[in-house]
Amino acid sequence: MKISVIIPVYNAEKYVSKAVESALQFEEVYEIILVEDKSPDNALEVCKELTEKHDRVKLYQHHDKENHGAGASRNLAIEKSTGDFIAFLDADDYYLPNRFDAEKKLFKNPDVEGVYGAIGVHYYSEKAKEQYYKVFADRLTTVYKKHDPKDVFPGQLNMKGSFGLFSIDALTIRRKSLIKKVKPLFKTHLRLHQDTELLFRSSFYLNFYSGILDEAVAMRGVHENNRITQVDTKKVKPSTSRVMLWREVNSWAENEDSMSQNIKIHIKRMHRSWEIAHAPLLKKWGMIAKYTITDFKNIRSGLYNINFRNELF
Incomplete structure (x- = not known):
């Protein structure tokens, strides 16, 4: 397997090294593509240091070096990727050692176009845990049971009872299938939920199979400044x-x-x-x-x- 791991980077100087190192542990990871999105912190310098240290890490910015959002950053990374498979990782999250165990087996079947798994929660500080434990607790974010690929799309729409949730950090997709069948890719005018929107459309067009659902394959990093927590501030309604x-x-x-x-x-x-x-x-x-x-x-x-x-x- 040749996996391209895509990491959009914004305001993540404290966390991106951990994300990159968690992906480097796998020999199946052919390249790690960072797209720095005009961070207000020192993330760009940290990304440059990572590319100097690791041959598999590649760094890009948008053509105008301005901020374009996570969707546009992921699109650019997909365009630049050269692996056979695409895996996603947010810059403040990280993979666990079992991240690609299911993928190595399932992708031997050419009908498998995507594999999804479960993610856990890591609180980077007591303050973050105090603020967001009521949102995330210590639960797995996962689809609750194995489903036939034809049931994955209606399941996400709550048409199959208690289905559960996808997370993009635990999704791996055949690059050729994604580019050929899912157009456009991430919709850049959506500043939030562009990953959820892509998951809806891609699960309609592609055959998604369940990987590891009963234990985490990646960890969501929760802190005071990550994108999702901005929903709870005045910045995003x-x-x-x-x-x-x-x-x-x-x-x-x-x-x-x-x-x-x-x-x-x-x-x-x-x-x-x-x-x-x-x-x-x-x-x-x-x-x-x-x-x-x-x-x-x-x-x-x-x-x-x-x-x-x-x-x-």
């Missing part, structure tokens, strides 16, 4: 970012001819439920009235989830 995510997914689904009507309706109600839930009060009741009239048959049929129906009745 979680409601807005989720509405934008489902708007994007719904727009894609509406134009995907090979998708079943039932799934399209399900995605539409997810989009509408988020829009309604986070709309101002006056607008919310206008939207409820509109959707009740236009989609009454589908609402009553049970194709809309219970949360959305609670908004309506």
